[in-house]
Amino acid sequence: MISFTNVSKSYEDELILKDFTFNIDKGEVAYMTGPSGAGKTTLLKLIYCAERPDRGQIVVAGWDINKLKQRTIPFLRRNVGIVFQDFRLLLNKTVFDNIALALRVHYQHPNAIREDVNAVLKEVKLSHKAKTFPQQLSGGEQQRVVIARAMVSKPTVLLADEPTGNLDVDTSQTIMNLFREINARGTTVLIATHNHDLFHGTGRRVFFLRNKNIEKEIIG
Amino acid sequence: MKIFRYAIQTVFKSLWREKWINFLTILSISIGLSLLTSFIMITLNMDSVLQRWAKNFGIVVYLDEDLNKEEENALKNRFLKDTDIVEVKYISKEEALKELHKTLGANALILEGLDENPLPSSFELRLKSSLIEPGIVKNKALQIEQMPGVDEVQYGEKWLSSLYAVSKTMKVGAMMVGGAIFIAITFITYSTIKIFFYRRKDEIETLKLLGATRSFIRLPFLLEGLIIGLLGGIISSLVIFGIYSFTSIKMVEFLPSINLVMASLPFQVYLIVPFAGAVVSVIGSFIAVGKIRY
Numbered sequence: 001m002i003s004f005t006n007v008s009k010s011y012e013d014e015l016i017l018k019d020f021t022f023n024i025d026k027g028e029v030a031y032m033t034g035p036s037g038a039g040k041t042t043l044l045k046l047i048y049c050a051e052r053p054d055r056g057q058i059v060v061a062g063w064d065i066n067k068l069k070q071r072t073i074p075f076l077r078r079n080v081g082i083v084f085q086d087f088r089l090l091l092n093k094t095v096f097d098n099i100a101l102a103l104r105v106h107y108q109h110p111n112a113i114r115e116d117v118n119a120v121l122k123e124v125k126l127s128h129k130a131k132t133f134p135q136q137l138s139g140g141e142q143q144r145v146v147i148a149r150a151m152v153s154k155p156t157v158l159l160a161d162e163p164t165g166n167l168d169v170d171t172s173q174t175i176m177n178l179f180r181e182i183n184a185r186g187t188t189v190l191i192a193t194h195n196h197d198l199f200h201g202t203g204r205r206v207f208f209l210r211n212k213n214i215e216k217e218i219i220g
Numbered sequence: 221m222k223i224f225r226y227a228i229q230t231v232f233k234s235l236w237r238e239k240w241i242n243f244l245t246i247l248s249i250s251i252g253l254s255l256l257t258s259f260i261m262i263t264l265n266m267d268s269v270l271q272r273w274a275k276n277f278g279i280v281v282y283l284d285e286d287l288n289k290e291e292e293n294a295l296k297n298r299f300l301k302d303t304d305i306v307e308v309k310y311i312s313k314e315e316a317l318k319e320l321h322k323t324l325g326a327n328a329l330i331l332e333g334l335d336e337n338p339l340p341s342s343f344e345l346r347l348k349s350s351l352i353e354p355g356i357v358k359n360k361a362l363q364i365e366q367m368p369g370v371d372e373v374q375y376g377e378k379w380l381s382s383l384y385a386v387s388k389t390m391k392v393g394a395m396m397v398g399g400a401i402f403i404a405i406t407f408i409t410y411s412t413i414k415i416f417f418y419r420r421k422d423e424i425e426t427l428k429l430l431g432a433t434r435s436f437i438r439l440p441f442l443l444e445g446l447i448i449g450l451l452g453g454i455i456s457s458l459v460i461f462g463i464y465s466f467t468s469i470k471m472v473e474f475l476p477s478i479n480l481v482m483a484s485l486p487f488q489v490y491l492i493v494p495f496a497g498a499v500v501s502v503i504g505s506f507i508a509v510g511k512i513r514y
Contacts, residue, residue, distance in 0.1 A: 048429070049514065071434065073514040078431035090423050105432035107222035149430075 001026040001157060001188040002047060007056030009042055016042045018212040020056070024190060024205075026156075029183045031199040031220060032192040034209030040192040043209075044159050047190070048080045049073045061156045078106060081150030081187075085162035087142050089134040089149075096121070096130040099149045106153060120152045124178060140171035147178050151187075158182055160191045164198060172198070223439060230440040231447065234416060242448060245412040249405050249452025249501065250459065253493050256401040257460045261485050263394045270387045274352045277380065278307075281343040281364055282372040291369050292341065298367070299345060304360060307346035313337045340371060354381045402500050405452075409445050409504030417441060417509055424512075434512045441509045442502055449501025453494030461490060 002024040009017045016039045024030045032040050045051040047060050049068060058065040061079045068076060089098050096117055103113045121127045124144040134142055143163060150158055160179065164172035176198060183189045191198065199206045199220035208215045235242055281299075283292065292310070299308045311319070316339040321328045347360065357380060361373040417424070424437055464485055 050429075070514055074428075074431040074433045074436075076431075077429060077514075082429055088422075088426050088429070090426060101427065102430045104226045105427060105430050105436055107225075107436075109222075110225070153431075 001028070001061060002190065003057075003059045004043075004046075005057045007046065007053045007058055009039075009046060009051065009053050015212055017046075017053075020213055022207060022214060022217075024188060026188055027183070027186050029179065029189040029191070029202070029204045031202075031204060031206040032190060032209060033194065033196065033199070033206060034215070036194075038209035039212065040209060041161055044082075044161055044190070044192055047157070047159060048077055048082055074105070078153060079156045081153065081155035081158040083143070083146050083150050083158070083160040083163050085165045087134070087146050089142060089145060091134050094131050094133055095126060095137070095145050098134065098145060099152050102149050102153045116152055117148075120148045123151075123181070124148045138171075139166050140168075140174065143167060143171075143175055144178065147175065147182075151182050154185075155187060158187050158189045160189070160193075162193055163191060164193065164195055169197075223435060224443075226436070227439040227443050231443045234440070234444055235447065238416065241412060241415065242444075245408055245448050246452045246455065248408045249449060249497055250455035252401045252405050252408070253453055253456035253497050254459050256398055257456060257485075257489065257493055258463075259394055259397050260489065261460070261464065263390045264485065266390050267387060270383055271349070273383060274349055277346070277352055277376070279345045279347065279357070279361055279364070279373060279375045281345060281370055282340045282374070283342060284369050284371045285340060287341070287369045295367065295369055296343065299343060304347055304351055305345050306348055307344075309344040311342045311344060313339050313341050316340070316342065352380070352384075354384050402496075405449070405497065405500045406504040406507070409448060409501040410508045412448065413441050413445050413505040413508035416444065428512075428514055437512055438506075438509050442505050445501040445505025445508075446498050449497040449499070449504075450494050452501070453497025456497065457490040457493045460485070460493070 004020050004022050007017055007020040008015070009020075020039075020043070032043065034040055042051060046053055046058055046065070049065055053066070060076065063072075063076045063079075065076075090101070093101070099117045099120060100113050103116060108116075118127065118130070121130055124147060126141060126144055126148065129137060129141065129145075134145065137145065147163075158179070163179070164175055167175065172195070179189050179191065193199070202220040204220050206218050206220045208218070283295070287295075296308060296310060299305050314337065317331070317337050320339065321331065324331065345364075347357065351357070351360070354377070357375060358377070361375055364370060365373045427437055
C-alpha cells in the first residue's frame with residue numbers, strides 16, 4: 001500500500017532521508033518513531049505529496065508519486081486521510097462543517113454529506129457537538145473531529161502525525177481505539193509518534209528512524 | 221453543477237461577511253465604468269457632429285475659361301463615373317455670379333462696374349464619407365487638377381485637417397482612457413480578491429490537503445469577482461442612463477436644435493458595460509488567485 005524504494009530527500013543542503021526503503025502492506029497498522037528531526041513528518045509529507053523526493057520511488061495506494069502531476073495530486077489525497085498534531089481545523093466553521101468539507105471537495109450531494117457526517121460524528125462520539133465551533137472543544141475532542149474528518153471520506157490510507165501529542169493518557173487511549181476501528185475496516189494506518197506507550201504491546205511493526213534512515217524495525 | 225454548489229454558498233457568505241470591502245469595490249468599479257461610458261458618450265456625440273459637418277464637405281473644381289459645353293459635359297461624365305464621388309453639381313458662370321450677389325447682399329454694388337462676368341464655371345463634388353481624410357482628399361484634388369479643362373481645385377484643406385485631427389484625438393483619447401480604466405478595474409478587483417484569498421489562506425491549505433482540485437479552490441474567488449464586476453457594471457449603466465436621460469431633456473429645453481446633434485447612446489452599451497465589468501473583474505480575480513500549487 002505504501003512503498004519507498006531508495007528515497008532521498010533534502011531541504012536546501014540538509015539531507016533528511018537517505019536511500020530510505022520500507023513497505024507497508026494493505027490493511028496494516030504501522031508506527032514510525034524517532035527523535036525530533038529524524039524525518040518522520042517529512043516522510044508523511046512525501047506520502048501525501050506535499051513534498052517530492054529528490055531520488056527514489058514512492059508508491060501510495062497504486063499512485064507513483066514521482067509521476068504525479070500537480071493537477072492529479074488532489075485525487076491521491078482523496079485516498080489519504082491525514083490527522084495533524086496541530087489539528088488544522090477551521091475555526092470559523094462548526095464541527096459538522098469542518099468534517100463535511102472533506103466530502104464537499106468530492107462534490108458529494110448535501111444529503112449524502114449530512115448522512116455520512118452524522119454517522120462519523122456518532123462513531124467519534126461527538127454527535128452532540130456538531131453545531132459547536134472548534135474553539136469550544138477540548139484538545140481530545142478537537143483531535144476526534146480531525147480523525148472524523150480524515151475517516152469520513154473512507155480513505156485507503158490514514159496518516160497520523162503525533163496524534164496524541166498534547167493529550168492525556170485516557171484521551172490518547174480513546175484516540176488509539178479510533179485508529180484500531182478505522183483499521184478494522186481495511187484502512188492502512190501509519191502513525192508517527194514520540195510516545196512509545198502507543199505501540200507497546202500492539203504486536204504491530206514499529207520503525208525507528210535515526211541518521212536519515214530506519215535504524216531498526218521491531219514488533220511493538 | 222456540483223462544482224458550483226459549494227462555490228455559490230462560499231461566495232454569498234463572503235459577500236455578506238465582507239460587505240464593506242465588497243461595497244467599496246463595487247462602487248469603485250461603477251465609478252470607473254461610468255467615467256468610461258461618459259467618455260464614450262462624449263466621443264460618440266463629437267463624432268456625430270463631425271459626421272454631420274463631413275456630409276457638407278465638398279471639392280470645388282473651377283473650369284478653364286475657354287471650355288465649351290461638350291468639354292464640360294465630358295468632364296461631368298467623368299466625375300459621374302468616378303465611384304469615389306457621390307454627388308456632382310454643375311455651377312455655371314451665371315449661377316456663380318447670382319450666388320455672389322446673394323452672398324454680398326447690400327455690398328453687391330461693387331459688382332455693378334464689371335463689364336463681364338469674371339467668375340468661372342465650376343463643379344461641386346461630394347466624396348464618399350469614408351474618403352474624407354486629409355491625405356485621400358488631397359490626392360483626389362491633385363488627380364482632378366491634372367484633368368484637361370480644369371483650372372483649379374479648392375477644398376477647405378486646413379479645415380479638413382483640423383476636423384480630422386480632432387476626431388482622431390478623440391478616438392485615441394477614448395482608447396487610452398478605456399485602457400487605463402480597464403487596467404484600474406482589474407487592479408481594484410485584483411486587490412480585493414487578493415485580500416480575501418489571504419484571509420482564507422488556512423482554509424485553502426486545508427482544502428488542498430483534503431483533495432480539493434484547483435477549480436474547486438479558484439471558483440469561489442472567480443465567481444465573487446464576476447458578481448462584483450457585474451454589479452459595478454449594472455450600477456454604472458443605471459447611473460449613465462439616468463444622467464443621459466436627464467441631460468438630454470434639460471438640454472433640449474434650452475437648446476432644441478441640440479437634439480439633432482446629440483447621438484443617443486446605443487442600447488447595447490447598457491448591456492456591454494456590466495458584461496465588460498464582469499469580464500475584467502474575473503481577469504483581476506484570476507490573476508489574484510494565481511497558480512495553485514500543492
